[in-house]
């Protein structure tokens with residue numbers, strides 16, 4: 020399911036990243052690789068603050084929709 | 091012996107703090123990711139050896155997708171620093187080591203500075219450093235850059251590594267990839283030609299060729315047989331791992347890191363637990379509370395800056411310069427028997443002229459102080475996150491928010507702050523819109539006209555101009571997105587640094603860095619401008635002194651361009667000249683108005699100047715004039731910043747033309763609309 024559907028405070032494992040090449044590469048550098056654990060810390064109008072590998076990342080809704088996760 | 095050390099690390103790992111600590115130079119210290127985009131150099135102090143330290147841009151990896159990454163990679167490969175000092179944020183070690191795994195492939199000795207150890211310890215976590223060193227194959231030095239702890243040891247260790255560089259790259263012996271990939275890499279390695287060694291370290295080259303890194307392929311130009319081998323190897327691996335090659339490589343790096351930390355890092359808090367910073371985020375970025383809290387913060391910042399404290403400092407400095415200092419100098423000059431003209435030049439000209447600008451310095455500094463708090467505490471990046479949704483509606487991304495808000499202080503640092511926008515279209519658009527945010531230098535102009543024509547509603551009028559600037563920026567954003575910058579703003583991904591209590595030292599450095607331009611400007615540009623204005627209004631084209639200012643050089647120039655402004659309500663030559671000098675610095679508009687009204691250099695509080703203006707301005711004309719001042723081309727310093735950041739004359743001229751055109755149209759609407767409504 021897309022990351023946008025993950026409830027607040029819940030964790031899941033990243034499955035696939037469907038973002039375009041440069042964005043995906045950037046996300047990989049930030050620790051968003053398949054297999055990584057991701058937790059939703061806060062939500063604001065579809066935009067998310069997530070926790071991945073000890074860092075906090077802000078993602079717009081568009082990106083969150085391209086990240087498929089598994090609980 | 092002289093040495094070259096390069097500092098490399100993720101944004102927010104404390105690299106700027108470390109650089110300042112090691113080199114002793116003062117730089118911008120902030121929380122905004124990617125703050126060090128330019129190349130900074132310094133010399134390591136307290137060491138007798140000649141050590142040049144180069145601060146490379148903050149990056150997350152060495153892939154060839156962003157400018158910063160390419161800059162850093164090329165610097166390391168081409169300039170071959172003696173040591174790469176990799177600064178790693180110990181509190182975020184897993185993500186930070188991703189870059190480390192790439193750096194140790196570059197064939198340059200690496201020393202890891204494990205920074206933020208104080209924060210790690212106060213969190214109760216532990217890192218087994220000797221073990222980490224062994225696993226990474228490079229020296230690891232614990233540091234706390236903001237407390238100057240470990241920095242000496244870091245440089246000592248780096249020196250030691252540099253001096254024994256003959257031992258080569260320790261990290262080479264470390265295997266990051268699993269058996270299967272390693273076998274494939276070794277296979278490819280045997281095909282790498284010896285010449286490669288001059289361009290790239292072979293290990294780095296093989297990984298990059300396998301990943302399909304276009305820059306490396308173009309540089310090495312593998313022959314067709316080799317290229318075919320690369321392609322089939324990649325195809326085979328992608329099928330086996332059921333993923334694309336780059337993701338496989340990234341994944342393996344992270345797996346390697348997981349192994350490393352599982353052995354050497356002991357965490358107190360279980361993964362996924364909420365930190366203090368998360369709890370703050372739950373409130374400050376709450377879906378309902380976030381915007382009201384944000385508005386409250388902004389309200390506090392602006393009432394303090396432009397309200398009582400700001401006004402108090404203005405009055406205080408005004409008195410200090412125009413009364414205390416002026417009187418003292420007058421007495422001094424009289425007792426020395428100085429000529430009258432000298433007295434008038436120094437007191438009436440220079441002191442009053444510089445004074446009209448200097449009174450605003452404290453206010454600007456207060457504003458920058460608050461912006462520094464917002465930035466250093468980590469709130470600014472949350473604000474960008476919250477504004478993303480709104481800014482997206484006008485075709486910008488949340489990352490444009492920080493430049494825009496800084497524009498209220500000064501356009502120059504604001505335009506420089508657009509560097510954090512990776513997408514070129516987004517960046518250009520933000521540069522064009524940022525000067526519409528009314529900067530501090532325009533305030534004296536409003537202060538003068540509001541006091542002269544809207545005595546009962548001064549703050550309201552001034553406030554309305556700030557809002558007008560924002561409205562014009564919004565409408566321009568929508569318009570330009572639909573025409574020149576078609577498409578959507580880039581998706582928003584940004585690291586949010588943990589909330590931190592800013593240090594006084596950091597705030598001071600930060601504030602001074604941004605605000606010093608104002609003081610410098612007063613001392614140089616404004617000073618020169620005053621002399622030029624004085625000259626232009628005292629002489630005519632044949633360099634004879636004139637009786638009437640209207641016969642002077644400026645009188646003629648002003649009369650020549652005045653018709654251009656006539657439809658806007660201020661077609662008199664004085665306003666035209668004032669606006670021309672405003673290009674030097676917007677504050678100069680006030681000084682020019684004073685001189686051209688035969689009053690010498692007066693401040694914006696001058697009663698005589700107001701009376702004089704009232705003879706040929708109406709409130710409507712005054713408002714149109716302020717509107718034009720708000721929107722037309724920015725000052726010369728901002729112009730230079732635009733040119734630098736746009737890196738194109740075409741775009742620079744477009745920006746200036748667009749702004750001036752917009753200023754003309756909006757002022758026209760204000761004036762003619764007002765007349766139609768019977769406000770004239």
Ligand SMILES: Nc1nc2c(ncn2[C@@H]2O[C@H](COP(=O)(O)OP(=O)(O)O)[C@@H](O)[C@H]2O)c(=O)[nH]1
Nearest residue numbers: 101102103104105106107120206209234235236
């Ligand atoms: N607790 C702690 N904070 C630090 C340390 N080093 C830097 N900081 C803070 O971390 C923030 C980011 O630092 P900065 O040098 O701007 O990071 P850069 O983006 O890597 O250049 C600043 O607020 C620093 O004061 C450290 O060793 N310990």
